[in-house]
Amino acid sequence: MTIQRGFLLVGSKNLNYYSKTPGLYLVWPFNKCNHHGMNRGRPRQFDEKKALLAAMEVFWSKGFEGASCDELLAAMGIKCGSMYLAFGDKQALYDRAFDLYCETEFLRGMEILDGPGTPLENIRTLVQCWGEHMTQPDSKGCFVSNTVIEFSKQPDGVAQLARQVLKRMQDVLENKLKQAADAGELRDGANPAALAAFLVNTANGLNVMARARADKKSIQGVIDSTLLILA
Amino acid sequence: MTIQRGFLLVGSKNLNYYSKTPGLYLVWPFNKCNHHGMNRGRPRQFDEKKALLAAMEVFWSKGFEGASCDELLAAMGIKCGSMYLAFGDKQALYDRAFDLYCETEFLRGMEILDGPGTPLENIRTLVQCWGEHMTQPDSKGCFVSNTVIEFSKQPDGVAQLARQVLKRMQDVLENKLKQAADAGELRDGANPAALAAFLVNTANGLNVMARARADKKSIQGVIDSTLLILA
DNA sequence: CATTTTTTGTACTCCTGGTTAAAAAACTTC
DNA sequence: GAAGTTTTTTAACCAGGAGTACAAAAAATG
Incomplete structure (x- = not known):
């Protein structure tokens, strides 16, 4: 036949x-x-990784609704047919872009915690790193934080994932803070769980500050004050 | 004629x-x-104040792009003709809703700073008030913070206004912190400017936490840690 | 009451944004 | 080279959303 x-x-x-x-x-x-x-x-006549990276940048700076397909396709350098064939639809593309961000920008940042210093030193380094990140003039803030906000009404999908990433980050920090406490680096009575939540909160706040184009001095003030609590 | x-x-x-x-x-x-x-x-057969309040709620929880005209009109209880005549267009309606929020929810909150207590006591009360606000199950977070994020790419209009409101809030806090310092309520060497930026940052972070539906314990941890710095 | 001014309701337009259809192009396999 | 499989390209398609037109309704004016 x-x-x-x-x-x-x-x-x-x-x-x-x-x-x-x-x-x-x-x-x-x-x-x-x-x-x-x-x-x-x-x-394939385009590099899927490159295209995805370009899409990530657009979503990161404009959000899901804010990024039109035209804009995305222009940045990716492909036509809609190719995009839909390769990725599915706009939401699936966003999901992939989100994954890519987590793997590269976000979790790579968390690796600082396993650096050469003591637990507390590493945490302090991470916080300072946030500050440097957010004071860069073209800073797009944090993709995870943005995703949490834009999809806050949705119970699952990338929204749930983003919330889990924040929670995960909080857990990692709590763990590290406990190590710091065990090493006697924290003041007596310091609460690792509360401090971890506090640090995640600071990061989320910095994202807003970055998007509000707050002056460098203010952001430095946030970092300095945060570090005070980790003294 | x-x-x-x-x-x-x-x-x-x-x-x-x-x-x-x-x-x-x-x-x-x-x-x-x-x-x-x-x-x-x-x-007029509708109450403009009531309609605006309803629009504010919708914009507050869904954002500008996220709120469709249909949805807004349904909440306002009027038809589009009336809306366009009374308010102009969707953006103008948003601007009015933003103003209303600032006048009621936001600046009213700041009045806590002029409460009966000492400067530092009032600041601490404000921070605790944020916590209570954000842990409410139906909390929509902070409209100002949301506006800053959604319109972050735009140089003026409501975007600029929202950034100014945050700056204003920071200035007011800095002022109050200076009063606290003068009254000897802050530790030696405390930096009112840095602390003010830090508090605004905490508030912005709490907005994200609320939208991420963080558990009460985490939010309490944020509040507790923040208050530690104001001891 | 006729006129003027405003609001209201309905239908409609226009446009943009996401998505799909279909055929051409580029390659492998037989 | 013919057939088979996939990507590319281009042109639509379609839905929804913002905004408009216009007649009808409801009031004051005189």
Whole structure:
């Protein structure tokens, strides 16, 4: 039986391929890498990673609603057909961009906590790093924080993920603060759980300050005051 | 010359009145209050204050882009014709709603600073008040903070206003902190300017925490830690 | 009562933004 | 080279959302 165009081939990778004769078709994902290490069909003409990175920048600075598809596609350097085929839809693209941010910008920042210094030293370094980040003139703030705000009404999806990331960050900080306390670096009676929540709060606040284009002196004031509590 | 319907009467208050005969019309704003203290024309059938309050609630919880006209009109209980006549357009309505928020919710909160206690006591009360506000289950956070974020890319208009309100709040706090310092309520070397920025930052952070539906314990931790610095 | 001024309600327009359709292009496999 | 599979391109499509037109209604004026 020869396959002809006209009817949807259920199971074909992108569900956009057709046969002329009606019937139930069993379609295999042919397009896995062959013995030459090449895919079948027309090869991708854009770099998915690069495109995603560009999309991330746009979403990061403009938010989900604020970023139009046109704008995204222009930044990604591809046409809508390619985007929809590669990523699904706008929300899926946002989700991917959010993941990318978490993997790169966000969690990489948290690695400072495992630096060479003592627990408290590392925490203080992280806080100072936030300050430097937010005082950069083209700072887009924090993508996670922005996501929490824009999707705050939604119970799951990327909204839930963003809340979990903040919670995770809080947990990591609490852990580190406990280590600091055990090492006698915190004053007596200091509460690691409360301090962790406080630090996450400071980070979220800095995001707003950055977007409000607060002057450097104010942001430095925030950092200095925060560090005072970690003395 | 009798005026007839059909052609726009340039100068008529709402530019929606017509004459049948073409020509240049000189139209006077007749409809100022007359000797009966009444306007001419059909009287408003809705309470502008009430409608604005309803719009404020919607904008506050959903943001500018997030609030559709349908939704706003439903909440306001009027039809679009009335809304556009009374307020101008969606942005103007938002601006009015923002003003209303500042006058009521926001600046009223700042009045706590002029309460009966000492300067420092009043500041501490304000911080605690933030905590109570944000832990309420239906808390919509802070409209000013939300506005700063959503309009962060825009140089003027309500965006600028919102940034100024934050700055104003910071100035007021700095002033109060100086009073506290003069009264010997702050530790030696405390920096009122830095502390003021820090407190505004905490407030902005709490807004995010509220929208992230952080647990009460975390928010209390933020408040407690913040108050520590004001001891 | 006729006229003027205003608000109201309904229908409509216009536009933008997300998404899909369909065919052409580019490649592999047979 | 023909057939098969995928990406690219271009042109629509469609829904919803902001805003407008206009006639009808409701009041004051004189």
